[in-house]
Amino acid sequence: MNLLRRIQSALPGLRKSEAKVAAYVLRDPAGVLPLRIADLARLAGVSEPTVIRFCRALKLEGFQAFKLQLAQFLGSNGNYVQFSVSExxxxxxxxxxxxxxxxxxxxxxxxxxxxxxxxxxxxAL
Structure with missing residues (x-):
């Protein structure tokens, strides 16, 4: 399962603060890549330990492992992420x-x- 789908699947089981990180990542996956953990925490409105817990909730060792998987996913899928159509x-x-x-x-x-x-x-056919 790709990383963005894993995040979407994990959403119901995440704490509210971890869900804020998930929402930010899903909103702008490519924009997360250059961020430091402190930047993502600030932009998502959470603490740095919350970002780490979010990564661990996805069964990743930490923020760097998360960014690596995200970069690999975005690189291998040509940035074809799902976006909501707005009015x-x-x-x-x-x-x-x-x-x-x-x-x-x-x-x-x-x-x-x-x-x-x-x-x-x-x-069988």
């Missing part, structure tokens, strides 16, 4: 957001397909 978006923005969300969804499905199960299904 003030231009037609070009809506077009880009819809296509990026669709591509992101397809890449997520691709990453979650079990190759052995797919082979068995093909053989």
């Amino acid at each position: 003030g978006d231009s037609v070009a923005d809506v077009n880009r957001k819809v296509f990026d969300s669709t591509i992101g969804s397809l890449l997520s499905v691709r990453d979650e397909v079990d190759p052995l199960a797919l082979e068995r299904a093909i053989s």
